[in-house]
Amino acid sequence: MTATGLSGRSVFLVEDEVMIRMMVADMLExxxxxxxxxxxxxxEAMRLAQATEFDIAILDVNVNGKVISPVADxxxxxxxxxxxxxxxGSSGLPEQYRDRPALQKPFQLDALGRTIEAAxxxx
Numbered sequence: 001m002t003a004t005g006l007s008g009r010s011v012f013l014v015e016d017e018v019m020i021r022m023m024v025a026d027m028l029e030x031x032x033x034x035x036x037x038x039x040x041x042x043x044e045a046m047r048l049a050q051a052t053e054f055d056i057a058i059l060d061v062n063v064n065g066k067v068i069s070p071v072a073d074x075x076x077x078x079x080x081x082x083x084x085x086x087x088x089g090s091s092g093l094p095e096q097y098r099d100r101p102a103l104q105k106p107f108q109l110d111a112l113g114r115t116i117e118a119a120x121x122x123x
Contacts (some may be wrong), residue, residue, distance in 0.1 A: 009120065010036035014045045014071060015085065016063045020105075024058065024085070024112070031113045042066045049074040050076040056120055057082035058103075061092055077107040081119040 001053065011033050015021035023034045031059045036054035039045035042063050049057070049071050056073050059068045061084050068084070072094065084102040086092050093102055101115050 008032060008034070010034045011116070012037050012039075012048065012052060012054040012057040012075075014025060014039045014057065014063060014068065016040050017060075024099070027109050027112055030109065031116070033116070039063075042068070045071045046074060049078075054080065056080060056116060058116075059084050059101075060085040061088060061094070067094055069096070070083075072097055072100075078117045081122070083115055083119050 011028050011029070013021060013024060013035055015024060015038075021038055021040065025038065028035055029044055037048040037052040039048050040063070045063065045068070056093060057080060059082055072082060082100065084093055084097070084100060085105055085107070086102055087105040089104060090098060090102055093100065101119050103111060103115055
């Protein structure tokens with residue numbers, strides 16, 4: 001399965017669970033995306049969000065007990081699309097970002113691909 005017309009785009013991935021982060025990175029590569037940067041904590045995510053060029057971000061909502069909102073704010077200010085990955089459902093999203101796309105963990109390859117494509121197309 002490849003991302004139709006959108007492969008080759010770069011993704012910034014924030015996930016505190018190392019095994020999940022590795023699995024999602026593998027899924028992204030299988031879909032034809034490149035991982036521009038990865039972070040496992042809010043401090044590193046903030047630094048990378050400001051310093052790294054990427055086309056889209058996938059943000060875990062709860063990173064080591066901290067809400068991802070400051071990182072989402074930086075990415076929004078850059079004008080980049082982002083999606084959330086959460087085990088809490090849409091009610092677990094930061095209130096100001098409840099209109100953003102979210103993947104319910106655990107998610108499958110096809111759901112990841114569809115969600116990224118929709119976000120990159122602005123849908």
